[in-house]
Amino acid sequence: MSDEEWPDYDGEGDEDSLPPQQGDDESEAGVPELRAELQRRLPTQPYLQSYISEAMRWLDEEESTEVMLAATDLLEANLQSRWPDLLTDLRDALREDEGEDLLYALLRLTKELKNA
Numbered sequence: 001m002s003d004e005e006w007p008d009y010d011g012e013g014d015e016d017s018l019p020p021q022q023g024d025d026e027s028e029a030g031v032p033e034l035r036a037e038l039q040r041r042l043p044t045q046p047y048l049q050s051y052i053s054e055a056m057r058w059l060d061e062e063e064s065t066e067v068m069l070a071a072t073d074l075l076e077a078n079l080q081s082r083w084p085d086l087l088t089d090l091r092d093a094l095r096e097d098e099g100e101d102l103l104y105a106l107l108r109l110t111k112e113l114k115n116a
Contacts, residue, residue, distance in 0.1 A: 031059065034103035041110050047078040048113065052106060059099045068094050083112055 035056070042049060054071050057063040069091060076087050086109045093101035 030100050031103065034100060034107065035059070038103055038106055038110070041107065041114075043110050043113055045078075045113065047075065048110070051075045055102060055106060058094070059102070065094050065097070082116075083109060086112065 038052065042052065051071055051074075054063055054068060058065070058068045072087060072090050072094065075090075079087070086105055089105040090102060090109075093099070093105055
């Protein structure tokens with residue numbers, strides 16, 4: 001959208017009357033595709049299936065970040081502290097509310113477990 005289309009902002013709190021900017025769409029474009037890919041590659045380990053199920057609930061905003069961080073601690077215990085970088089990526093994605101990053105980290109973890 002070009003600058004000519006924007007009305008002058010007078011500072012009176014009429015931000016809602018402005019047309020949306022491109023960056024205003026907070027949805028993450030890759031999330032549906034990444035979710036589908038993760039479901040296709042669902043691991044066989046019950047503890048990881050449970051974690052992924054909780055992660056899907058977190059993505060749908062049905063689970064709190066605190067619960068997911070605690071679940072990540074349990075996941076780390078089940079993995080016997082292997083792949084610390086991936087676990088750090090999971091925690092960072094949760095803390096920063098980055099669903100797409102969380103899914104990428106889960107896909108990488110699934111791949112690592114398959115190759116282990």
